[in-house]
Amino acid sequence: MRRRRSIGVLLAALICAVVLAGCGGSADSAAGSSADKAAASESETKQTEGDRKMTIRIQVGTEHFTARVEDNASVRALEELLPLTVDMSELNGNEKYYNLQEQLPAKEEQVGSIRAGDLMLFGSDCLVLFYKDFQTSYSYTRLGRIEDVLGLEKALGDGSVKVTFSPDN
Structure with a gap:
């Protein structure tokens, strides 16, 4: 038991x-x-x-363009400044630039070639919008790119031009 x-x-x-x-x-x-x-x-x-698809809207005169932007600290800092209307100056017959009042985070790289529609940061405070393709040895931080550049060169014209960057909601 x-x-x-x-x-x-x-x-x-x-x-x-x-x-x-x-x-x-x-x-x-x-x-x-x-x-x-x-x-x-x-x-x-x-x-x-x-x-x-992260985008920003770019207006030049009556023309509107959409830029697909990178996912990086520079873009996030730029987006904090939007909407932003600036007078961009002509340089080299292939780009417009504007010196921002504040510096953005930058991660420059040698890009090798520029394509029309590229939106870049030169240094930490120079916003650059390219309207022609060319080769370069300069370094930039990539911000984004206008994929449909039809009419971009004409809209930007020869001299300085007012450009508005705004969130694309």
Whole structure:
């Protein structure tokens, strides 16, 4: 009789241990599952933000252009200044520039070639909008690019021109 009782107690203890271990594992799995879900949700949010089309609107006279912008600190700082209307000066027959009153974060790189529609930062305070393609040895921080440049060169004209940069909502 004692032997059966001992086996019964041992069996009951073993069952409790298995059940408790199972519960602990489930709790850990549930917590891990919640953490995994939160991480996946955060990853999806970041991916969605990275995939979303970030743009700014550029108005020159009556012409409107849309620039797709980079996701970098320079652009985020520029967006804080928008809307921004400036008188851009002519330089080299291929670009308009404006010296900002404040410096933006810069991460310059040798770009090699410029394409019409490129919006760049020269140094940390010179906003440059290019309207012709050419090769360059200068370094710039990429801000964005007007993809449809039809009419851009004509709109910018020969001399200084008033340009408005605004959020594209």
